[in-house]
Amino acid sequence: xxxxxxxxxxxxxxxxxxxxxxxxxxxxxxxxxxxxxxxxxxxxxxxxxxxxxxxxxxxxxxxxxxxxxxxxxxxxxxxxxxxxxxxxxxxxxxxxxxxxxxxxxxxxxxxxxxxxxxxxxxxxxxxxxxxxxxxxxxxxxxxxxxxxxxxxxxxxxxxxxxxxxxxxxxxxxxxxxxxxxxxxxxxxxxxxxxxxxxxxxxxxxxxxxxxxxxxxxxxxxxxxxxxxxxxxxxxxxx
Numbered sequence: 001x002x003x004x005x006x007x008x009x010x011x012x013x014x015x016x017x018x019x020x021x022x023x024x025x026x027x028x029x030x031x032x033x034x035x036x037x038x039x040x041x042x043x044x045x046x047x048x049x050x051x052x053x054x055x056x057x058x059x060x061x062x063x064x065x066x067x068x069x070x071x072x073x074x075x076x077x078x079x080x081x082x083x084x085x086x087x088x089x090x091x092x093x094x095x096x097x098x099x100x101x102x103x104x105x106x107x108x109x110x111x112x113x114x115x116x117x118x119x120x121x122x123x124x125x126x127x128x129x130x131x132x133x134x135x136x137x138x139x140x141x142x143x144x145x146x147x148x149x150x151x152x153x154x155x156x157x158x159x160x161x162x163x164x165x166x167x168x169x170x171x172x173x174x175x176x177x178x179x180x181x182x183x184x185x186x187x188x189x190x191x192x193x194x195x196x197x198x199x200x201x202x203x204x205x206x207x208x209x210x211x212x213x214x215x216x217x218x219x220x221x222x223x224x225x226x227x228x229x230x231x232x233x234x235x236x237x238x
Contacts, residue, residue: 002036049082066099100133111146123155126163129182140189144196147178153187161195161210181212 066082083099143163162180195210
């Protein structure tokens with residue numbers, strides 16, 4: 001039978017099924033666990049796989065295995081050793097994932113780090129992004145606030161530009177002031193609009209190369225627009 005718990009202070013949960021958990025304090029999940037709703041202010045630690053339908057967190061989440069959180073709203077730090085999956089993800093702070101990221105919509109303010117691929121439908125990040133594999137999404141919007149690196153980017157509509165750090169002030173205090181540049185091996189999509197990017201290869205249907213872009217090889221099928229302040233080594237229509 002699932003349980004509902006409301007508590008303050010330090011809490012250790014050993015059962016596998018809970019209905020609602022509301023805690024002001026610290027939570028430790030010892031075993032694999034499934035929870036309908038978590039509302040917490042504090043630190044959550046999970047030793048095994050966690051599956052949570054709804055999570056509202058102000059604080060920190062540390063998961064040693066994979067985590068599936070269907071709908072997540074967080075202000076703070078999230079550290080996942082395994083894979084992270086979700087439907088709706090909205091967060092401010094830092095996100096570190098050792099495995100894959102997979103889901104529907106992600107809206108994030110802060111610093112996002114992923115050691116493998118990130119595959120979602122909508123990717124909206126305001127801050128810094130470091131993805132060692134492929135970022136694949138239908139719609140990608142990145143506002144860069146410090147040096148970012150993504151190995152490969154693929155999508156339908158891709159928009160990248162340097163954000164205004166003054167607008168970010170007060171939301172997260174983790175931006176270091178490094179150059180607001182995104183470095184990438186390749187960008188492929190239908191509609192591409194990029195600024196403040198260093199990229200080896202760009203392929204797309206309609207491409208706009210804006211200010212502060214250095215690109216090696218560009219291939220387009222329908223339209224191309226290159227800023228006078230951009231550098232493109234080679235551009236061909238296919």
